[in-house]
Amino acid sequence: MKILVCIKQVPDMESKFKINAEGTWYDGIDLAWRMNEYDEYAVEQAVQLKEQVAGSDLTVLCIGRQQVQETMKKALAIGCDRGVHVADENSHQKDPFEIASVIAEFASDKGFDLIFTGMQSQDRGSAQVGVLIAEMLGMPSISTIVDFAFADGQISAKRELEGGIKALVKTTAPALVTCQLGLNTPRYPTLPNIMKAKKKELLSVEVADLLKVEAKQETAKIYFPEKKGGGLVLEGEVADLADQLIQILKDKTAVLA
Amino acid sequence: MKALLVAEYRDGQLLGSTYELVAFANQLGAESAMFLVGSDSALPQYDGPLYLADSGKYSEFNPAVHKQLLLDVIAKEQPEMVVFAHSSYGWDLAPRIALTLGAAQVSEVVEIVDGVPVAPVCNSKLRRQVKANTDRTVVTLQAGAFGLSDEPSGSPTVEMIDTDSDSAAQIEFCGYEEAEAGGVDLSKADVIVSAGRGIGKPENLEIVEVLAKALGGEYGASRPVVDSDWADHSRQVGTTGQTVSPKLYVACGISGAIQHLAGMKKSEFIVAINTDKDAPIGEVADVLLVADLKQFLPVLTEKVRAL
Ligand SMILES: Cc1cc2nc3c(=O)[nH]c(=O)nc-3n(C[C@H](O)[C@H](O)[C@H](O)COP(=O)(O)OP(=O)(O)OC[C@H]3O[C@@H](n4cnc5c(N)ncnc54)[C@H](O)[C@@H]3O)c2cc1C
Numbered sequence: 427m428k429i430l431v432c433i434k435q436v437p438d439m440e441s442k443f444k445i446n447a448e449g450t451w452y453d454g455i456d457l458a459w460r461m462n463e464y465d466e467y468a469v470e471q472a473v474q475l476k477e478q479v480a481g482s483d484l485t486v487l488c489i490g491r492q493q494v495q496e497t498m499k500k501a502l503a504i505g506c507d508r509g510v511h512v513a514d515e516n517s518h519q520k521d522p523f524e525i526a527s528v529i530a531e532f533a534s535d536k537g538f539d540l541i542f543t544g545m546q547s548q549d550r551g552s553a554q555v556g557v558l559i560a561e562m563l564g565m566p567s568i569s570t571i572v573d574f575a576f577a578d579g580q581i582s583a584k585r586e587l588e589g590g591i592k593a594l595v596k597t598t599a600p601a602l603v604t605c606q607l608g609l610n611t612p613r614y615p616t617l618p619n620i621m622k623a624k625k626k627e628l629l630s631v632e633v634a635d636l637l638k639v640e641a642k643q644e645t646a647k648i649y650f651p652e653k654k655g656g657g658l659v660l661e662g663e664v665a666d667l668a669d670q671l672i673q674i675l676k677d678k679t680a681v682l683a
Numbered sequence: 684m685k686a687l688l689v690a691e692y693r694d695g696q697l698l699g700s701t702y703e704l705v706a707f708a709n710q711l712g713a714e715s716a717m718f719l720v721g722s723d724s725a726l727p728q729y730d731g732p733l734y735l736a737d738s739g740k741y742s743e744f745n746p747a748v749h750k751q752l753l754l755d756v757i758a759k760e761q762p763e764m765v766v767f768a769h770s771s772y773g774w775d776l777a778p779r780i781a782l783t784l785g786a787a788q789v790s791e792v793v794e795i796v797d798g799v800p801v802a803p804v805c806n807s808k809l810r811r812q813v814k815a816n817t818d819r820t821v822v823t824l825q826a827g828a829f830g831l832s833d834e835p836s837g838s839p840t841v842e843m844i845d846t847d848s849d850s851a852a853q854i855e856f857c858g859y860e861e862a863e864a865g866g867v868d869l870s871k872a873d874v875i876v877s878a879g880r881g882i883g884k885p886e887n888l889e890i891v892e893v894l895a896k897a898l899g900g901e902y903g904a905s906r907p908v909v910d911s912d913w914a915d916h917s918r919q920v921g922t923t924g925q926t927v928s929p930k931l932y933v934a935c936g937i938s939g940a941i942q943h944l945a946g947m948k949k950s951e952f953i954v955a956i957n958t959d960k961d962a963p964i965g966e967v968a969d970v971l972l973v974a975d976l977k978q979f980l981p982v983l984t985e986k987v988r989a990l
Binding site: 439442443521523545546549551553554557558561566584585586588590591592594596608611640645647649650653659660661664665668669672674675678679680681682 | 983
């Protein structure tokens with residue numbers, strides 16, 4: 427069974443963001459980078475499937491600068507067999523349609539039976555790429571899954587809907603699923619596996635070789651939202667803060683009465 | 684400008700998000716038509732043409748078939764914009780439509796400024812204005828971003844639609860599974876103190892729990908805390924958990940993602956404790972205390988007990 431998992435490297439969301447000189451994206455300098463949270467569940471599910479189906483082969487793909495290889499190494503240490511790094515200095519400027527086109531172009535002649543992606547990225551949050559890849563490849567896709575099972579070529583999954591309700595759905599491989607938070611319990615890479623991962627194949631391809639389309643949209647301007655709420659921000663010693671808060675709660679609420 | 688609104692229906696009910704689409708079209712001053720796979724027993728209160736496909740026949744969830752039904756209506760109506768809710772139905776169907784139409788899709792639109800859609804970036808820490816390079820666009824709207832000022836009213840002119848592309852069904856929908864019953868009923872609590880990922884480890888849930896008790900309330904949690912099995916799902920606050928509006932909501936180590944805010948922003952008074960002064964929870968908090976919850980909560984609990 428041939429499996430592909432697509433991951434993205436994103437900044438830690440607790441970072442202090444700055445805007446780049448052009449005003450069109452956040453500045454990539456001085457940020458801590460990590461695997462997109464949704465993709466951690468995708469990688470774990472792909473590795474579990476590989477372990478379930480003997481003789482499987484699992485490729486992890488990531489588009490971006492040289493630095494994304496650090497994140498790819500984590501996926502390799504968790505259990506992916508090989509990595510494909512699509513080298514692109516400007517991946518942050520590409521729209522979901524371009525990103526999906528690049529991945530679909532790569533996957534088109536590889537005969538993957540199952541493709542895993544995160545349901546969205548933490549930075550852009552468009553929730554488009556996975557579904558687009560599947561449409562481009564002409565395979566069924568199930569988005570936002572919180573449960574996944576595979577048997578005899580059949581996929582049974584649960585889609586998460588609003589309010590915690592789930593929809594039970596089935597489809598047949600080849601197919602693509604997009605993974606939601608909580609799908610599984612992502613494992614941590616062990617030290618021996620981190621060492622082993624260093625020897626795994628990590629191929630690099632140029633994005634220009636795979637990109638055959640033009641963007642359908644661009645970010646005209648990025649900015650910090652205006653602070654709307656007139657909320658109070660308090661800093662200082664914890665004991666002082668606690669006293670201040672208690673006074674505020676006494677004044678503004680009835681909960682301490 | 685003409686907009687086609689893709690209404691939502693689940694388990695025999697029209698979803699309220701449908702009216703957010705109407706509010707959006709009104710705000711744009713757009714002429715609109717509506718598309719729904721649903722039933723004539725739960726029609727939207729809406730003055731305009733409604734293209735209705737029977738969910739009994741085409742299923743409430745069947746992306747390939749719903750796509751075909753919608754594409755037929757788009758071919759007839761020729762809208763400049765196709766509008767979905769940014770929901771489990773909308774974000775699943777919208778890319779399929781956008782790709783076929785060759786249209787730009789702008790996801791999770793929160794507002795329109797000078798005709799340009801604005802979407803959140805990085806957990807709402809940033810915003811971006813999106814310029815589409817295509818004449819036709821597909822948009823999905825963030826839940827709660829657009830709302831009608833009045834109660835919905837009107838009655839649609841219904842046209843039933845059909846497709847013979849049943850063969851395109853690739854996904855079999857086998858029914859719904861309700862959220863687990865049992866656990867606490869957070870909606871009854873006057874005070875909720877919620878733990879977020881900022882608690883760092885499961886042992887620290889206790890300092891949140893004891894503060895909740897000291898304040899005579901219940902403890903809640905953000906999604907990562909529930910996903911990690913540190914707390915029961917019945918305690919999850921947000922779009923995929925509970926919606927609460929207590930007298931006091933205390934968010935401890937919660938960044939304030941839109942999906943969490945949707946479940947608690949109607950609380951009467953909101954206090955946030957966060958080490959990050961710029962955390963988006965500050966947008967809704969009446970008071971943001973910049974502090975490490977591990978140090979702050981025990982001190983606060985002591986002082987509350989001493990009252
Ligand atoms: C379709 C969908 C549905 C979702 N439904 C829900 C839902 O129902 N409910 C929900 O909560 N989420 C939901 N989410 C997830 C949501 O997007 C966020 O990922 C989640 O809310 C983040 O939880 P958090 O704030 O606890 O964690 P994080 O975003 O990781 O934030 C942790 C916060 O803790 C702070 N912190 C760290 N250490 C400390 C410390 N020592 N003291 C004080 N503060 C500290 C950090 O500064 C940060 O702000 C959903 C997502 C999707 C896509």
